Amino acid sequence: MDRMTPDKNNNKMWFLQFARGLACLLIVYVHWLTFLLAPASLDTTIFQSALPAYQAPMAVFGYAGAVGKIVPVDFREVYFGLALFFIISGFIIPVSLEKGSRANYVIRRIARILPTAFACTVITALVILFGRLLEGNTVAPFSVSSVLANAMLIRDVVGHPYIDTAIWTLEIEVHFYVICFVLSFFSGQKKAWVVLVMALAFLFVSIAYTYCNGPYEVYRRYLNVIATNGTFLVPMFIGMALYNFNAGNWSVVKTALVVVALLVMNNLTLQYHVGGTSSVIYFNHLFATLVFVVLLLLGDKVPYFSFMDKLAEVSYPLYLLHGTCGYVVFYIVYKFLHETAIALLLSFTVITALTFLVHRTIELPSTPAGKRIAKSFDKADFFGRLKRRSA
Template identity: 25%
Template sequence: MYFLDALRLIAALAVLAWHWLGVQRFPGVWHGRTGALMPVGHAIGAYGWLGVELFFMISGFVICMSCWGRSVGDFVTSRVIRLFPAYWVSVLLTAAVLYFSPHRWGHDPSRPTVTRVLTNLTMSHAPMGVSDIDPVYWTLWSELRFYVLFGVVVWFGVTYRRVLAFCGVWGFLSLLAPQAHWPLLDNVVQSQFSWYFIGGMVLFLMHRFGQNLLLWGMLGFCWLMAQNRIALIMTVNEGGARERLSWRVAALVVTVCFVVMAATALGAFNWIRWRWVASAGALTYPLYLVHQEIGFEVITWLSRRLSPYPTLVVVLALMLAVAWLIHRFVERPLAPLMKRGLVSSFAAMRRAENPADRVARSVG
């Protein structure tokens, strides 16, 4: 599904526009507020944070698709080799840039400590109270929690009925969490973002098995809850934009995301077969990982020498080049090596749990 890669790229560019153009909390990056320097760019970028919501919906669709007929070991292997190689390099590269930077306009202006960097490498630093080396990493912890939850379905075997049941239970708990005032429950179910993951899974069921009233009803419910929860998320992001944002614009963008994803699931974009889209989609993840803090540093230096929009073009080209280097020389070589090692590890675990093998080894 080539168009999913295009949507990934659009979502990544939207988040990039939010950090580079929409956020006015760090005026030192552009040596002025982006609203004054680039009014049109800022007006668009001010809603780029909604790219994260699109990412989560795509994730629900793709994870459900990729787990069909696979074991827990297959699921874990696919996620590890997809997420960690580029992430490890991005953490180390970003930490190095921040450590030696004279600017450090990021979320945490202090120089990264060794323990902070090492803990970030686990991708599980947030529950340990360790701040992100790059603020964009918060979404990865949300993704990991989704993987753990969906791993329960994979354990029992992914079927139409089990995915539906999982979506229903997760949605019900997401309704209870805000009222229960139980932080642990809300931390697990992620009631702010769960509707996008659930919506993505429902859309995959439509894609695989066809549409019906039940699936459309569940998708509609996800959309209704998403437009409700977007108000709170928007309020948080107003602090970064340093201005009031429009709920109508945010709700419209969310609606467009649901409509476009539904059209994609139902095959409206199957005619797209451009190979460059898949290649561009492969750069989405490393681009997302390196664009904020490193991008800020480059913008801070370059914007003293170029006008705003040429600076934007040059920095985007540079970040795409860095993303390509990470994909070409980190992800592509390491993924098959890690896959072989993990497949071998899970095979050894299965052999160790086989009673016949244990008896044979003891006799030998």
């Protein structure tokens, strides 16, 4: 198959597909490698009883040690993969804004992200309950309202605990969608000063969070949410800057200056908010930016790999199901058989099956359905009329 085939058949830029597949592969890989080294440390996080005596296979220790000696000391697959995902979102969301009315944008974003997130969250919750029931524990570790808050991606707003911690990245995605929606009313996504001011605002919030003590302690929770968003929204702004370069809105020099300024502010934001691990996270944000720029400049010269294309297609449900859901399956199997290899094999079998089930029955139908519904709003352009009426 020609490397340009995905572009022609699916209307997707291959370099973005490749970047998405690479990010997903690295995140799944490092999560499971870390898990296999010490799965017993996650029992409370995944709402399961303690794992029986477990010793990681020597092959896993040996492999992890060998890889640690080869890769750069500050390279962390999970931080790099997440940064790459966020840059991709920052690049494609402005494109989505230009495809129709604002109502069109809102509906397509909801259809793209919410049904899959809802399905995966419910599946993960059911698997967690199943694992507990097998041991005779009939007490649910979370309420129905918590499941719904997680599934609707409003957990951080209403203050519910996590069902699966992977949902935090989607919450940041939703916040970015809202920001882009607001910016679209004055084409702010195309203005360099707007992008820089937003990044600067998140930096100020991170500083405020650091020094907010005494009578202002009550505000720390809200500042923490905003600052946490800021540390990972800035890579999205970098993606937005690169979109403007790719679309011909900004020159090379302008884009380079904005990206450098964003990277500097991201570094400072991380230092104030994250602290000790800020340098590691920043290095991987920087590395992800460089890799994305190279892929962008290569364009259709990026070699086509069928595996990466298919992985990118299912990356969304796979990302949501590979963690807590897969870990619980591992716990269940290992408690019965005490065999790491079998537990790993069955876990990946279940994850793969559930990923393709959600992809085919939820993700694939919901995206075009959202587009069809959105088209019906294009003529009405509700938000456009609202803007003209208030002018």
